Amino acid sequence: MSGLQLSIVHRLPHSYRWCAEGPGGKIEPQDNNLLANEQDLIGLRLLSHDGKSAWEVMQQMKMMLAEIEVNGSVVECEGEPCLFVRRCDESATTCRLKNQGVAIAETFAAWQRA
Template sequence: MNTLQLSIVHRLPQSYRWSAGFAGLKVEPIPQHLQNAENCLIGLKLLSEDGEKAWPIMHTLSQALSDIEVDCSVVECEGEPCLFVNRQDEPAATCRLKNFGVAIAESFSVTHPF
């Protein structure tokens, strides 16, 4: 069975940028007031696996995006492998991943009638 069809990712809530001198290797969070700047990255974290099991899956996801020429990198963030893409490529990236059977967990807020 295709391991991608069992994969669930979610978008990290914060935006990122490449750390100075470490493009493609290391990210840092962007302050809230700069999140509309160019070179803004979004991160996708695997929910269905973690630790060492997550790395090969994230590299497979990265290859799927590279196949359609979406620049991306798998980088450790908060102790887990995360897939980073440019913000402007997010729609193409999520569409490609969904076409591969990857579930994208959506964040939502619930309002209570009380």
């Protein structure tokens, strides 16, 4: 079983954009009050790995996405490797990762009884 099949990723809550350096450089969070743009970036963070293995798994995911012509970049964000793809590629990204055995953790709102 590959490391990818044991991986769990979580979508970061913000939209991001490239700083002046462009793709592969630094990213910065977007203002939540701005309208979403298809060129904005979404980020995925590993919950299942850390350290060197996290970087390796993220690189594997990036290569896996490249096979379906989705460009991604692995960039450090808040001290951890994160995979960033364009917002317009989010559906293809999650579909590809799920089909390869990667679990996508989702945030659920608490259900309350009245």
